[in-house]
Amino acid sequence: MTTKLDPRKIAQLLTQTTRQLDASTLSALADARQNALKMQSARAPVFALSTGRWTHSLMPHSANQWLLAGLIAVVFAASAGYWHHAQDQQISELDVAILTDELPIEVFVD
Amino acid sequence: MQISVCQQNSLIVVFILLFLTVTPASAAPEPWRSLSIAQQEALAPLAQQWDSLPESQQHRLSKSAKHYSRLTHEQKRRFQERLTAWSKLTPEQREAAREKYRAFKKVPPEKREEVKKMVKQEQERKAQQSASGVPETAK
Numbered sequence: 001m002t003t004k005l006d007p008r009k010i011a012q013l014l015t016q017t018t019r020q021l022d023a024s025t026l027s028a029l030a031d032a033r034q035n036a037l038k039m040q041s042a043r044a045p046v047f048a049l050s051t052g053r054w055t056h057s058l059m060p061h062s063a064n065q066w067l068l069a070g071l072i073a074v075v076f077a078a079s080a081g082y083w084h085h086a087q088d089q090q091i092s093e094l095d096v097a098i099l100t101d102e103l104p105i106e107v108f109v110d
Numbered sequence: 111m112q113i114s115v116c117q118q119n120s121l122i123v124v125f126i127l128l129f130l131t132v133t134p135a136s137a138a139p140e141p142w143r144s145l146s147i148a149q150q151e152a153l154a155p156l157a158q159q160w161d162s163l164p165e166s167q168q169h170r171l172s173k174s175a176k177h178y179s180r181l182t183h184e185q186k187r188r189f190q191e192r193l194t195a196w197s198k199l200t201p202e203q204r205e206a207a208r209e210k211y212r213a214f215k216k217v218p219p220e221k222r223e224e225v226k227k228m229v230k231q232e233q234e235r236k237a238q239q240s241a242s243g244v245p246e247t248a249k
Binding site: 088089091095098099102103110 | 170173174176177178181185186188189192193195196199203204206207208210211212214225226229233
Protein backbone atom coordinates (compact mmCIF):
# COMPACT_ATOMS: atom_id res chain seq x y z
CA MET A 1 0.00 0.00 0.00
CA THR A 2 1.41 3.36 -0.94
CA THR A 3 0.54 6.62 0.80
CA LYS A 4 0.52 9.78 -1.27
CA LEU A 5 2.22 12.64 0.55
CA ASP A 6 0.58 15.99 0.04
CA PRO A 7 3.15 18.75 0.72
CA ARG A 8 0.40 21.21 1.69
CA LYS A 9 -0.97 18.81 4.29
CA ILE A 10 2.53 18.26 5.68
CA ALA A 11 3.04 22.02 5.94
CA GLN A 12 -0.29 22.42 7.74
CA LEU A 13 0.61 19.59 10.11
CA LEU A 14 3.97 21.19 10.87
CA THR A 15 2.34 24.58 11.50
CA GLN A 16 -0.16 22.99 13.88
CA THR A 17 2.60 21.11 15.68
CA THR A 18 4.67 24.29 16.00
CA ARG A 19 1.73 26.04 17.67
CA GLN A 20 1.73 23.31 20.28
CA LEU A 21 5.40 23.80 21.16
CA ASP A 22 6.27 25.49 24.43
CA ALA A 23 7.73 29.00 24.50
CA SER A 24 11.32 27.98 25.37
CA THR A 25 11.52 25.55 22.42
CA LEU A 26 10.13 28.20 20.06
CA SER A 27 12.63 30.74 21.35
CA ALA A 28 15.52 28.26 20.87
CA LEU A 29 14.35 27.54 17.33
CA ALA A 30 14.07 31.29 16.57
CA ASP A 31 17.60 31.86 17.91
CA ALA A 32 18.94 29.00 15.81
CA ARG A 33 17.24 30.47 12.73
CA GLN A 34 18.71 33.92 13.41
CA ASN A 35 22.20 32.43 13.86
CA ALA A 36 21.87 30.51 10.62
CA LEU A 37 20.76 33.67 8.79
CA LYS A 38 23.68 35.65 10.24
CA MET A 39 26.18 33.06 8.99
CA GLN A 40 24.49 33.04 5.60
CA SER A 41 24.80 36.83 5.24
CA ALA A 42 28.49 36.72 6.22
CA ARG A 43 29.15 34.29 3.40
CA ALA A 44 27.39 36.47 0.84
CA PRO A 45 29.83 37.55 -1.89
CA VAL A 46 31.54 40.84 -1.12
CA PHE A 47 33.29 40.79 -4.46
CA ALA A 48 31.57 39.04 -7.29
CA LEU A 49 31.54 39.59 -10.98
CA SER A 50 28.07 40.35 -12.26
CA THR A 51 28.24 37.86 -15.08
CA GLY A 52 26.74 34.89 -13.29
CA ARG A 53 26.76 32.34 -10.53
CA TRP A 54 29.76 30.38 -11.78
CA THR A 55 32.13 33.32 -11.27
CA HIS A 56 30.94 33.58 -7.70
CA SER A 57 31.62 29.91 -7.09
CA LEU A 58 35.15 30.38 -8.44
CA MET A 59 35.97 33.23 -6.08
CA PRO A 60 37.67 32.37 -2.78
CA HIS A 61 35.39 33.15 0.17
CA SER A 62 37.31 32.59 3.36
CA ALA A 63 40.67 34.04 4.39
CA ASN A 64 42.19 30.56 4.14
CA GLN A 65 41.01 30.21 0.57
CA TRP A 66 42.42 33.63 -0.28
CA LEU A 67 45.70 32.68 1.35
CA LEU A 68 45.87 29.48 -0.68
CA ALA A 69 45.00 31.32 -3.88
CA GLY A 70 47.70 33.89 -3.08
CA LEU A 71 50.24 31.16 -2.44
CA ILE A 72 49.39 29.45 -5.74
CA ALA A 73 49.68 32.79 -7.55
CA VAL A 74 53.09 33.48 -5.97
CA VAL A 75 54.38 29.99 -6.83
CA PHE A 76 53.05 30.37 -10.37
CA ALA A 77 54.62 33.82 -10.78
CA ALA A 78 57.97 32.63 -9.43
CA SER A 79 58.02 29.55 -11.69
CA ALA A 80 57.03 31.53 -14.76
CA GLY A 81 59.64 34.19 -13.96
CA TYR A 82 62.35 31.57 -13.49
CA TRP A 83 61.34 29.75 -16.69
CA HIS A 84 61.41 33.01 -18.66
CA HIS A 85 64.82 33.92 -17.28
CA ALA A 86 66.23 30.44 -17.97
CA GLN A 87 64.87 30.51 -21.52
CA ASP A 88 66.42 33.93 -22.11
CA GLN A 89 69.76 32.82 -20.74
CA GLN A 90 69.72 29.68 -22.88
CA ILE A 91 69.07 31.62 -26.09
CA SER A 92 71.79 34.19 -25.42
CA GLU A 93 74.29 31.40 -24.70
CA LEU A 94 73.27 29.68 -27.91
CA ASP A 95 73.71 32.89 -29.90
CA VAL A 96 77.20 33.36 -28.47
CA ALA A 97 78.02 29.73 -29.31
CA ILE A 98 76.91 30.23 -32.94
CA LEU A 99 78.83 33.50 -33.21
CA THR A 100 82.04 32.00 -31.84
CA ASP A 101 81.92 28.47 -33.26
CA GLU A 102 84.68 27.11 -35.48
CA LEU A 103 82.10 26.74 -38.23
CA PRO A 104 80.97 29.92 -39.98
CA ILE A 105 77.36 31.04 -39.44
CA GLU A 106 76.60 30.37 -43.13
CA VAL A 107 76.57 26.67 -42.24
CA PHE A 108 73.60 27.22 -39.94
CA VAL A 109 71.81 29.96 -41.85
CA ASP A 110 69.58 29.16 -44.82
CA MET B 111 38.40 33.63 10.01
CA GLN B 112 36.77 36.40 7.95
CA ILE B 113 38.38 38.76 5.49
CA SER B 114 37.33 42.32 4.81
CA VAL B 115 36.39 43.74 1.41
CA CYS B 116 39.41 46.03 1.61
CA GLN B 117 41.74 43.09 2.23
CA GLN B 118 40.17 41.14 -0.61
CA ASN B 119 40.58 44.02 -3.02
CA SER B 120 44.20 44.47 -1.93
CA LEU B 121 44.83 40.79 -2.62
CA ILE B 122 43.24 41.09 -6.06
CA VAL B 123 45.53 44.02 -6.85
CA VAL B 124 48.52 41.97 -5.65
CA PHE B 125 47.51 39.09 -7.95
CA ILE B 126 47.11 41.41 -10.93
CA LEU B 127 50.55 42.92 -10.26
CA LEU B 128 52.03 39.43 -9.94
CA PHE B 129 50.61 38.37 -13.29
CA LEU B 130 51.82 41.57 -14.89
CA THR B 131 55.35 40.89 -13.67
CA VAL B 132 55.15 37.33 -14.97
CA THR B 133 53.99 38.35 -18.44
CA PRO B 134 57.13 38.99 -20.48
CA ALA B 135 57.04 42.70 -20.97
CA SER B 136 57.80 44.03 -24.40
CA ALA B 137 61.52 44.82 -24.40
CA ALA B 138 62.20 48.46 -23.69
CA PRO B 139 64.67 50.27 -25.97
CA GLU B 140 68.28 50.07 -24.82
CA PRO B 141 70.11 53.14 -26.10
CA TRP B 142 73.80 52.68 -26.96
CA ARG B 143 74.88 54.99 -24.11
CA SER B 144 72.96 52.85 -21.60
CA LEU B 145 75.16 49.81 -22.34
CA SER B 146 78.15 49.05 -20.15
CA ILE B 147 81.68 49.61 -21.46
CA ALA B 148 82.15 45.85 -21.84
CA GLN B 149 78.91 45.54 -23.81
CA GLN B 150 79.86 48.48 -26.02
CA GLU B 151 83.21 46.84 -26.71
CA ALA B 152 81.52 43.56 -27.67
CA LEU B 153 78.93 45.23 -29.87
CA ALA B 154 81.26 47.83 -31.36
CA PRO B 155 80.63 46.69 -35.00
CA LEU B 156 76.96 47.63 -34.50
CA ALA B 157 77.57 51.00 -32.81
CA GLN B 158 76.35 53.04 -35.78
CA GLN B 159 73.09 51.19 -36.37
CA TRP B 160 72.43 50.14 -32.76
CA ASP B 161 69.72 52.72 -32.01
CA SER B 162 67.82 51.75 -35.16
CA LEU B 163 67.76 48.03 -34.34
CA PRO B 164 64.44 46.53 -33.13
CA GLU B 165 64.11 46.63 -29.35
CA SER B 166 63.83 42.86 -29.04
CA GLN B 167 67.08 42.46 -30.98
CA GLN B 168 68.84 45.06 -28.84
CA HIS B 169 67.72 43.14 -25.77
CA ARG B 170 68.96 39.81 -27.15
CA LEU B 171 72.32 41.21 -28.34
CA SER B 172 73.00 43.08 -25.11
CA LYS B 173 72.40 39.82 -23.22
CA SER B 174 74.79 37.95 -25.50
CA ALA B 175 77.38 40.71 -25.08
CA LYS B 176 77.49 39.98 -21.35
CA HIS B 177 79.28 36.71 -22.17
CA TYR B 178 81.94 38.52 -24.24
CA SER B 179 84.43 39.12 -21.43
CA ARG B 180 84.94 35.41 -20.80
CA LEU B 181 85.63 34.52 -24.44
CA THR B 182 89.09 33.68 -25.75
CA HIS B 183 90.86 36.11 -28.08
CA GLU B 184 89.92 33.99 -31.11
CA GLN B 185 86.29 33.70 -30.03
CA LYS B 186 86.12 37.47 -29.53
CA ARG B 187 87.44 37.98 -33.06
CA ARG B 188 84.81 35.60 -34.51
CA PHE B 189 82.04 37.19 -32.42
CA GLN B 190 82.74 40.68 -33.74
CA GLU B 191 83.37 39.49 -37.28
CA ARG B 192 79.98 37.72 -37.49
CA LEU B 193 77.93 40.21 -35.52
CA THR B 194 76.89 42.42 -38.43
CA ALA B 195 75.81 39.48 -40.61
CA TRP B 196 73.94 37.98 -37.63
CA SER B 197 72.10 41.23 -36.91
CA LYS B 198 70.95 41.46 -40.53
CA LEU B 199 69.14 38.11 -40.37
CA THR B 200 65.40 38.00 -39.79
CA PRO B 201 64.19 36.67 -36.41
CA GLU B 202 62.95 33.54 -38.23
CA GLN B 203 66.39 32.97 -39.81
CA ARG B 204 68.08 33.35 -36.44
CA GLU B 205 65.63 30.91 -34.85
CA ALA B 206 66.23 28.43 -37.68
CA ALA B 207 70.00 28.81 -37.20
CA ARG B 208 69.62 28.08 -33.47
CA GLU B 209 67.63 24.96 -34.28
CA LYS B 210 70.29 23.79 -36.75
CA TYR B 211 73.04 24.48 -34.26
CA ARG B 212 71.21 22.50 -31.57
CA ALA B 213 70.74 19.61 -34.00
CA PHE B 214 74.40 19.77 -35.05
CA LYS B 215 75.51 19.51 -31.43
CA LYS B 216 73.62 16.22 -31.17
CA VAL B 217 75.59 14.70 -34.06
CA PRO B 218 78.37 12.28 -32.91
CA PRO B 219 81.72 14.08 -32.42
CA GLU B 220 83.50 12.17 -35.22
CA LYS B 221 80.79 13.21 -37.71
CA ARG B 222 81.04 16.79 -36.53
CA GLU B 223 84.79 16.71 -37.13
CA GLU B 224 84.18 15.44 -40.66
CA VAL B 225 81.82 18.32 -41.36
CA LYS B 226 84.32 20.81 -39.93
CA LYS B 227 87.04 19.34 -42.14
CA MET B 228 84.84 19.61 -45.23
CA VAL B 229 83.89 23.20 -44.46
CA LYS B 230 87.53 24.09 -43.88
CA GLN B 231 88.55 22.57 -47.22
CA GLU B 232 85.75 24.45 -48.96
CA GLN B 233 86.84 27.72 -47.35
CA GLU B 234 90.47 27.15 -48.40
CA ARG B 235 89.35 26.35 -51.96
CA LYS B 236 87.33 29.57 -52.13
CA ALA B 237 90.21 31.58 -50.68
CA GLN B 238 92.57 30.15 -53.29
CA GLN B 239 90.10 30.91 -56.10
CA SER B 240 89.62 34.49 -55.01
CA ALA B 241 93.40 34.92 -54.62
CA SER B 242 94.07 33.63 -58.12
CA GLY B 243 91.15 35.62 -59.58
CA VAL B 244 89.42 32.51 -60.98
CA PRO B 245 85.62 32.92 -60.86
CA GLU B 246 83.61 30.33 -58.94
CA THR B 247 82.25 27.55 -61.13
CA ALA B 248 78.51 27.67 -61.69
CA LYS B 249 76.59 25.04 -59.73
